[in-house]
Amino acid sequence: MKYLLLLNNDALDVESWQGLSQEESRKAREQEMPRWNELFGWIAEQGIEVSGQELESPKASRVVRVRNGETAVTDGPFAETKELLGGYFLAECKDLDQAIELAEHVPIVSKGSVEIRPLVTQ
Amino acid sequence: MKVIALIYGDEGRWDSFSDKERNAVYEQYRAFGQQADGRVLDGAELAPTRSATTVRVRGGETVVTDGPFAETKEQLGGFYLLECENLDEAAELAAQIPGASTGAVEVRTVSEEGSS
Numbered sequence: 001m002k003y004l005l006l007l008n009n010d011a012l013d014v015e016s017w018q019g020l021s022q023e024e025s026r027k028a029r030e031q032e033m034p035r036w037n038e039l040f041g042w043i044a045e046q047g048i049e050v051s052g053q054e055l056e057s058p059k060a061s062r063v064v065r066v067r068n069g070e071t072a073v074t075d076g077p078f079a080e081t082k083e084l085l086g087g088y089f090l091a092e093c094k095d096l097d098q099a100i101e102l103a104e105h106v107p108i109v110s111k112g113s114v115e116i117r118p119l120v121t122q
Numbered sequence: 123m124k125v126i127a128l129i130y131g132d133e134g135r136w137d138s139f140s141d142k143e144r145n146a147v148y149e150q151y152r153a154f155g156q157q158a159d160g161r162v163l164d165g166a167e168l169a170p171t172r173s174a175t176t177v178r179v180r181g182g183e184t185v186v187t188d189g190p191f192a193e194t195k196e197q198l199g200g201f202y203l204l205e206c207e208n209l210d211e212a213a214e215l216a217a218q219i220p221g222a223s224t225g226a227v228e229v230r231t232v233s234e235e236g237s238s
Contacts (some may be wrong), residue, residue, distance in 0.1 A: 055230045055232055056233050060209065066222045076228050079192060100186060104184055109178060113176050114177045115174055116174065116175040117190075118168070118173050
């Protein structure tokens with residue numbers, strides 16, 4: 001069963017990261033690395049097939065709507081929420097329980113949330 | 123650069139569709155896929171948000187709740203991972219996604235670092 005895991009960061013955290021210099025941002029990232037490596041180690045151990053992407057700041061997003069043939073592009077994000085999508089994993093899990101277990105291992109889950117969405121299989 | 127296009131729509135509307143109406147929409151998506159050939163790297167359709175599960179860990183305790191993390195008027199129903207020159211081109215391509223005509227498509231830049 002394939003699941004999309006949406007990695008949502010706390011919006012206040014995201015805001016504070018934006019104030020960081022490049023050097024500070026690199027250091028913060030380095031500090032987080034062991035926890036992510038732990039996650040990737042766990043994924044490998046479980047033999048879960050996972051791909052994923054990290055997203056840039058939601059400030060750089062655009063929202064596109066087409067109505068009556070006219071395209072309207074506005075600045076994103078799509079919704080003002082307390083948590084902001086920061087990345088995702090696409091994972092082939094045995095079942096929802098394994099997907100939940102995977103979510104528990106994602107570092108951001110302790111400050112933000114991980115939303116699990118099953119894929120439609122056709 | 124890589125861009126993710128998040129497709130939002132009213133799932134109530136989708137729920138109310140007959141098989142014939144759904145197939146017509148799938149046909150539009152197939153046409154988009156052909157037209158955007160080479161620029162679509164990945165993509166998926168998501169099951170409705172009623173099958174969503176949200177996980178949080180607070181103070182070492184796991185809290186699992188049913189449903190999406192935020193209630194929105196339009197719900198995330200699918201996504202594409204696209205290869206584009208820039209965000210403007212991504213927005214142009216996003217306008218061709220069938221869901222842009224009935225809901226909204228949000229385009230977000232993928233980070234060059236930290237992707238697997």
